[in-house]
Amino acid sequence: MDNYYIPNKKFSLPKIPSLKFKFPKINFGLIFKILGVLILLVIILAGVLWYIYGRPAYAIYVAAKELKDSSYGLQQSLKTQDLDKIEQNLTNFKGHYSDFKKVYNEKSGPLKSLPYVKDYVGDVDHFLAASDKGIDLGFLVLDTLKPYAADLGLKEGSKLTNEQKIEKLANVLPKLSNEVDKISGLMLDIDSELAQVDATKYPEEFRGVLIRDQIVSIKTVFSELAQKSPKFKGLFEQLPTLLGVLEPKKYLVLMANSTEIRMNGGFTTYAIVVEMDKGIPKVLKSVDTYFIDVDSYALVNQNIYPQYYFIGDYLRLNRIYARDALSLTPDFKDSSDYFINRYWNLHPGTGAAGLLPKVDGVIQVNTHLAIELLRVLGPVDVKGRSFLTDQGTYKGFGDTEFNSDNIIYNLEVIANSELSEIEGRKDIIRFLLESILNKVLNAKTENLIPLAQTFLEALGSKDIIINSFDLTVEQAMQDLGYAGRIRTVPNGSWDYLFVVHSNLGGGKRDWLVTRETTKEVYKKDGNSYSKVSIKVNNPKSPDWWEQPWLYTYKDFIRVYVPEGSKIVKATASDGSDINTKELTSDEYKKEMFDFYFWLEESKSMTLNIEYTLPDTVDLNDYKLLLQKQSGTHGDLYTIIHDNNEKKFTLNSDMEISL
Template sequence: MINIMQNDGGGLPKINLDEKLPIQTGESSILVPKIEVLQENVSPQPQVKSGKTKKVWLMVLIFFSVFLIYNLVVCFLIYQKGVKLATSLNQLSVAAQSKDLAKIKVGLDQTNINLGNFRTAYKFIFWAKILPFVGPYVKDGDHAATAAKAGIEAGQIVVTTIEPYSDLLGLQGGVSPILGAKTGEQTTQDRIDFIIKTIPDLLPKIDSISAKAKTINDEISQIVPNRYPEVYKGKKIRSQIKTIQGLVEEVSGFIVNGKPMLENAPYILGMDSPRTYMILFQNDKEIRPTGGFMTAYAMMKVDKAKFEPVSSNDIYNLDAQYKPSIRAPEPIIKYIKGPYILSQNLRLRDMNWSPDFGVSMQTFSSAISKLGLGNIDGIIAVDTQLLTNLLDAIGPIGVPGFGNFSTKIDPECSCPQVIHELESFADIEGPIIWDPLTGKIILRPPNSDNRKRIIGPLMNSILANAFGQPKEKLPALFEAGFKSLIEKHVLFYIFDPKVETAVSDFGLGGTIRNYDGDYLHVNDANLGGRKSNLYATEDVNQDIKIGSDGTVTKTLTITYKNPMKQDGWLNSVLPTWVRVYVPQGSTLITSEGLDAKTDPYDDLGKTVFAGFFQLRPEGVSKITFEYKLPFKVSKNYKLLIQKQPGTDGFLYLIKLGKHSEEFYLKTDKELKIGL
């Protein structure tokens, strides 16, 4: 303690360091109290090793730099190879358009090389398939490249296969084409004979092409169009992918089903023994369920692909020999009237009532067998569109005793001259007067004894001209025949079950198909409207709505139009019985626009909505059906539309959400829409 003492002598006080001061309590001290600092058990901070951290970051930087450079180099390499591939594809396209086989071969080989180089470069980014966003696009690229490879290989097989037929297909530059080995005057018949004889050599190659087509279809179908934009830089992307997918699937099916058809072609053409067919002429200007009113017929023999001349006869003459025994469908009885007032049994000429050509011909062939016409091998139906297609390819022809025929538009009917002449010959009206004493006809309209005898000579002249064409016209002739087949202007019903199956699978049997998905077939029957279908058209609009639970509701609107005036000859009021075939079990919600209708019923494995209306000249009729499908959809919506034979490409519009598609229905069409 420190004690301060007073100095007696004045001056500074003394400090006694030994004296203890008493402890004072209760009084504030002027001293600063001592503060005890609590000591915590704090671990010492480690010393940062700055050198090691820099090395880690440097390694990361180097890795990403190398990775970036690698990808830039690979992408540039892929781009280079892609440019070369695109160039070779363009050159191949130009070669194909030139129809020069030699150039096509070179183009295929060069494209194959460039495609190989592209695929090699593309493999360097295969690792990206595992990435969540980029991966699917990389996979799509691989699918497209694999499909392209199979496509090139298929193209090489096709070129080798068709080389002997190069002049038939209008191709140039083939090495010693067999068909052109003689002269340019070699006839179509000679070429057909050669084709039939070489079918056995074609079949193994068809197998190879089918395998490649399957690979292409399998790869292309795995690409998801909906992950791509609708439009990019003014070009349609998504719809183009869907179009390619649909085309590939269609071609693949065509090739697969083409083999059985080729295998059975020798049978149809009488290569082993002569065949006899009934040729039915269906007038598509008077539309009926299988393509037209059965107006005439002829018997034709085919022996080793050679067609003997035919003579035609009026279906009414055949009908006069037939004793009806089957009750006619109610619409025929009610609206055609005429002979059905006396007897309600079905006439031969109306037996193509089923939209399925095979079903109709079963009924028809059974009936004509009772008239001694059962010794035939099948029935082939043709319509007037086949005539015009062939005449477009051949040019004007002369028919002895009947004059000249062409496809030049006749102003009297605004139709091809050949159609005008056929209708003029057949439809001259007037009274028939009998001699009361002898019973002989003394006055009747021209041609009333056989209004359709012109058809036989016309067909003979067309066939003679077709089989005598020089090679310059063969491609157009081949295209006309093929177009008529796939557009259902020629239908086959062959009595041999195996051959009939091949014909039907190839799409030439007019069959109502089974289908796993949505389905539509609009079928019209002219029940007494003269030849008004020459002018009538129809637009078909399908508005499809899919609910959150996958329920599909459709509104089908069919707009019929006849822009021409009534002429008292071809064009008049058109009474029509319309049938709409939809998936079996579909529920009709409402229908509008029909003058008369029936309750929905089932036929040919479908549910049918049907009714009657009339379309007037210069008039419009609109029919609407709203219905619900019997199944639900989730990821994809599929629709098969089957064309009615004899019709000529009506306009169809499909709407599903943002998806809209418009097309002319020239043949059966399948649509697949991702949801």
């Protein structure tokens, strides 16, 4: 029998006394009174805020809208290019602008005390100060052009074509050189105000309208004009010679592919001879740069070592081909002179390249310019054009349309994918150039100012570089920074930096690769040092990426620094071998630090360089000459000195004080 425990007493729960919970009386009337008072206070506060901030902001908004509406007449008169109407509408606009400024000055005070908002209101102050000078500049330009209005077709009823206006303008500009000083002064004032606006804090777009890019574009143009306007006198005087007004000039135009960066910009893939006659361009001949020395033993150039060791060691070539002549130095005059004297002028005039005419200068154009021109002019196509096949027959390109969004992709597909083995495939470049030039010469009136802005930005960013064999013209180009020279610092107390990338892998990764460079200068143990960090990012390829364009980025970096600098340490963030070399350039009076590495797809790497600076560089009054490499776009830079920091996108050569 199982034994179980059986209690002998009944178990019962103890009695729990009943609990009575009495809710306190709630005075809902009092609560609603308090709530009502709070709501009233919120309403009153909102009213006060509206009165203090909202009403002024709304008043400024209304005045700004009225000012915008009043600008319509000025915009329309600019399209007509009638100086009398432009002056009339500018005077009218100035009156409305004065009304807006009065409202703004009366109402903006309270807004300047608001956190976050005050920074943007401060920018408005700078824009207004720049606008004051801009209006003065407008009247100065009108007064300067008035005596020549009829000659330039700037009168109502003028029948001059764009081509005729270009010729007339080239003749008139030398007469305007006396006004350069006044124009330059106003340009400097405008740039001084715009330089204080930080474009990076603005959104890229708002309700479909580009914001940041427009601010950057305006700042870039006026910065370029401000820096170069004191030297425009020389440009104005030499334009008739440059544009072939006095006698026709022939220029060799090198088409550089920016998706494959070399020292002097994009890889030189195609050459076109253009004649300038009274300012009007005409294409005379085109040639694939691969054909220039492909069948001429006399042009074989095996002088690689030691000066151009990277051509043999990294590009794996046993000779310097004509197509690589622009890959030897970032100084455009030196490299283009080498191309002309070593290949172009020595060519026998036979073989695949045919007869190569003598030229009066060399102009390099990066593919980025084509994008910007099509953005202004609209699309072009090559319908009805054809190219020579390897079988000696001609094949049409079809009706492919090229616009600012697809031009690079279409060119790469034609040249390096679909037709990569067809020798005549690059004729598409000539056809595109002819189509774009035709659109430029027949541009609508409203597109002329955007076109001028596009060309000015291209000259500043080195998407157009000019080497004229006329010494006076060349000097004018060098003075303006349009000749692509390695520059000398204004005096020995300045620091110097020029970071030059070369894609020696044959692929098109510069289409995707991004770069960030940080330079810091400091004192340590009584000596001056600098640290330069160069981050290179080779992102994952998009779905449309073609296999022939390759995936690995092979970057040869040459860093130009002041003469007398010495490397202390150079490392890669991923520990990879960077093939460091220290060289001296007696010609440019610079030290050259060379590095080479491979970067796989979806990887990034930072090259860190620490080096001494010569005692001549003054860190107490620090100034830096920073040069931009042709063909690069969107490279971010940060300069740090003594707790001061400056961040920016490098769009042109810069002179920096910190």
